[in-house]
Amino acid sequence: MTARAGLAADFLARSGWGTARRQFLAGDASPRRYDRLTLGDTTAVLMDAPPDRGEDVRPFVVMARHLRALGLSAPEILAEDAGNGFLLLEDLGDDLFARALARDPGREQALYTAAVEVLATLQAAPPPVGLPDHSPAFMAEAAALSLTWYARAVTGQPQDPAPLQRAMAQAMAAHCTARPVLVLRDYHAENLLWLPGRAGLARVGLLDFQMGSMGQPEYDLISLLQDARRDVSPALAAPLIAHFAQITGADPERTATACAVLGAQRALRILGGFTRLSLHFGKPGYVRLIPRVWAHLQADLAHPALAGVRAAARLPEPTPEALQRITDLCGTVPTL
Missing domain, CATH: 3.30.200.20 (Phosphorylase Kinase; domain 1)
Incomplete structure (x- = not known):
């Protein structure tokens, strides 16, 4: 032992x-x-x-x-x-949203609507004291992981993160201006459980929230709807974004724009984070998720509010050859 x-x-x-x-x-x-x-x-x-x-x-x-x-x-x-x-x-059981919906895809709208409404309740309450504040500068630095880990791994060349950090910080300062609220940060279908024996919003079981912090209201929303592990169709996501704006009293257009900006930031961070998990921590399973994250990023970068980020985020496409390179480097980078 x-x-x-x-x-x-x-x-x-x-x-x-x-x-x-x-x-x-x-x-x-x-x-x-x-x-x-x-x-x-x-x-x-x-x-x-x-x-x-x-x-x-x-x-x-x-x-x-x-x-x-x-x-x-x-x-x-x-x-x-x-x-x-x-x-x-x-023990809240095993009925993760991802598993429940694999069995019965017809419940997708009901489960995701409940998860969105949990966010509204969570954000309306005073948060615990002393939580870290994820400022635009902090978020921009995290987005630059896409260059320092992902792009560097694929190209084999060092990358300058400064232009992307500046562009992302500017986009966030311009479009992510709501009062900071509690965000759980990993709010997605493999961290949410369906508990039909409970009532109301208690039917949504919550896991993996220890990294809770102060951030923008739309961050957990876009984490849910742009899930690295599960596809959520735009036909479902767009009405849920509008529903979130309605029940929180936010401006719908501002909410949609903030979702695009935060979605791009999150996708950029995850590209770097998943690459780091393979190269540094020896966990290659995350590499297979990169194409879905890339697709989210491309959809977000198409928004006019992200023109500057789009110009600065010159990243190599995750071709099969690029992904194989990241996999081949698994566990070989003790530090950057």
């Missing part, structure tokens, strides 16, 4: 789950992992977030309790050991 496995066993024993059967449930882009625990007829989830690898469970705890206080379905915290990076969580 490793030292960390021993710490986990001690935590579970203290929490009354020492004899539970453990089964791997999920991992993600971070060092965190999740195991499902079964004890008799009861289940729970163990979050293992190693502090020595940069993880901290405390933001998750704060956000989970905030969301639950709003009547939303974040997992209840059943036990915690923040010092060692363990949480025992309520």
